[in-house]
Amino acid sequence: MQNLTSEARIQIAQQAREELARRSYRDYVERVHFGSYTHFRHTELICQHLQPIADGEQRFIMIEMPPRHGKSMTVTETFPSYYIGRNPGKRVIATSYADSLARKFGRLNRQKIEQFGQQLFGVEISSENAASNNWSLEGHHGGMIATGIGGSITGEGADLLLIDDPFKNAEEANSPTIREKVWAEWESTLSTRLHKGGSVIIIMTRWHEDDLIGRLLQRSPHDWIRLRLPAIAEDEDDLLGRKLGEALCPELGFDEEWAEKKKIEVGSRTWAALFQQRPAPESGTIIKxxxxxxxxxxxxxxxxxxxxxxxxxxxxxxxxxxxxxxxxxxxxxxxxxxxxxxxxxxxxxxxxxxxxxxxxxxxxxxxxxxxxxxxxxxxxxxxxxxxxxxxxxxxxxxxxxxxxxxxxxxxxxxxxxxxxxxxxxxxxxxxxxxxxxxxxxxxxxxxxxxxxxxxxxxxxxxxxxxxxxxxxx
The missing domain is CATH 3.30.420.240 (Nucleotidyltransferase; domain 5)
Structure with missing residues (x-):
């Protein structure tokens, strides 16, 4: 190693980084964001649970997090490109409350394959099918479709189904009509597109106890891994090992002082649902x-x-x-x-x-x-x-x-x-x-x-x- 030129050392270091990014989703996220992405305890945990899916294991994962804590950047904007790069014959369907947001997810993952696909996985975007919301790999069956809830995925199948915030806001989540629409989309369309052995990832900020996660917890036959990450720790068996009252990500400014002020600002019910992922009936159950x-x-x-x-x-x-x-x-x-x-x-x-x-x-x-x-x-x-x-x-x-x-x-x-x-x-x-x-x-x-x-x-x-x-x- 001492006899190597500086250029050779740089090349070896580059190859080592690329190998890490190929093998580890945690390292891939950092690599494809050109150093602008910083891991925190909760993003490390999420990557740890997503890695087995890319390695071929079937998993059903729910990720419940407060707003502005990097959930979409860590998962929906990035993981499909890694999953498809590692598994070029696999298909991904991603959906969200708005078609424009879903298209953004498709576009960002396509860009990562364009920039890093050949270098890390030896794959590239198909010249014939390269739309932001529907793209495939050249010479492979793998690819991604991104659409809003209720969008057309007729005839399409998924090895990975990713649902990121099916409700836009509290008004939608509090609407029985929209909740039924989302549930019907899950029952009659999305869940039926999953290939045998396929995985599902649902990412949500909770607004309502009867939302998609609430219903799945009551009715789904699958063994869900639930990554519930409240803004302030309130469980003795907290997934991150936090002490009671400890903030999820003080590094981003969301510390205990911020939490106290935010709770006063939004009220106890919104705080419990949106930030702690504990939605409750608006009027109460036994006691209104x-x-x-x-x-x-x-x-x-x-x-x-x-x-x-x-x-x-x-x-x-x-x-x-x-x-x-x-x-x-x-x-x-x-x-x-x-x-x-x-x-x-x-x-x-x-x-x-x-x-x-x-x-x-x-x-x-x-x-x-x-x-x-x-x-x-x-x-x-x-x-x-x-x-x-x-x-x-x-x-x-x-x-x-x-x-x-x-x-x-x-x-x-x-x-x-x-x-x-x-x-x-x-x-x-x-x-x-x-x-x-x-x-x-x-x-x-x-x-x-x-x-x-x-x-x-x-x-x-x-x-x-x-x-x-x-x-x-």
Whole structure:
């Protein structure tokens, strides 16, 4: 190597880069973008899952990501050219909500074959079939067709079917007519074009729980690989190994500070769907959004007050969400007065109960579910704090929520207005998504409190002056 000329060394290095680009899709993406493409953790993960398809393995992959995180550039604009270059006899069908966007995908992949096909794979675009939306390889059967949803692919087949954002925006996704149109296109056209052993890649930003991915998860017989990549990590088994609350791609400016501002800007429901890939029914399922009543000033007196605690289901040394709520009742009306919700281990949970009890001394009854850390909490605080009562909830979570939902629908449940309790947005979102949401700890604490008053007869009016305040959850 020492005796080689500079020109020879450059040539050897060039050959090594080309070999890497041939063998590895990860390296191919960088190569064909002339150094203007930078990999991040999530794009590395996507490439890792796409590589087996190019290597001949059948896969069904769903990629759910927030906007502007490079999903189309990493997949739809680039992967078909690599797949066809590696497999010149294979056919690709790519589709999107608009024919113009699909044509763009076809054109960008054709350009990559024109620029790198001969050099990396020994293939080139056919001189007879080279349209941006329908092109083939010279001397091979392989090629790509790109069309909008509902476009003509009569007589065409696919070894790789790629669907990139079948819905343009929230308005389309919220339209039952358009959702049915997309589903019908999948059932009657797209899925029927897949050759035996063919693969499917669906790339979406989620807008609606009944979108294409939502229906496929319920109805498809295939074993889907689901790459759900929320803007902010919320799973302990996050696909990228992120810590809870960690951003997906801070390198692009989408860090935790951006996330906090964006959530306020777009609202909790849009944030959960568009950025976290957790779409929920607009009005809610068991508990409808429009049922809630709000107060800016809580009543000065209550018949009765209580605390309701949902403690962690983890061991004593770990941290998980713990929720403590304070409720007040006047006749049939119930008011959520305060809430604490945080990641707590057992010692932190004990201190939170002490703090809440000092803040709300008239909320003497303290309901604690008799599961997980509940028994330990009661045992350790029973000689220190009065009114700790173990609760064994009857029925499942859904049954309990259904039991209290008539009170919410009737307008008997009041929440603090978001102007005095910004955390109430997350509370409402969790209730609306229940039982399909990621978390249900706030719902559990609420149903535990409201269920208690189902079995207690309204007593004579007792003056219980309102003290304390609203704590951010």
């Amino acid at each position: 959004r429009e049922w809630w009543k709000f107060y800016r000033q809580a009543p000065s007196h209550f018949h009765e007050m209580l605390q309701s605690w949902d403690c962690t289901f983890k061991d004593a040394d770990s941290s998980d969400y713990v929720v403590g709520q304070v409720w007040g009742r006047i006749g049939a009306d119930k008011y959520l007065l305060d809430q604490v919700r945080a990641k707590m281990n057992l010692p932190a949970t004990l201190q939170a109960i002490r703090t809440m009890s000092a803040k709300w001394p008239l909320a003497i009854l303290k309901l604690i579910e008799d599961k997980a850390n509940g028994p330990a909490v009661i045992q350790m605080l029973s000689r220190e704090i009065a009114g700790l009562v173990a609760v064994n909830p009857e029925g499942g979570k859904v049954v309990r929520a259904q039991a209290v939902s008539p009170e919410i629908e009737a307008g008997n449940i009041f929440l603090p207005d978001p102007s005095i309790a910004p955390w109430i947005h997350d509370f409402i979102e969790e209730c609306s998504m229940f039982p399909n949401g990621k978390y249900d700890d706030q719902v559990d604490a609420m149903t535990q409190a409201l269920a208690r008053w189902h079995i207690v007869e309204p007593e004579k009016f007792v003056v219980a002056p309102f003290i304390g305040g609203i704590k951010r959850g």
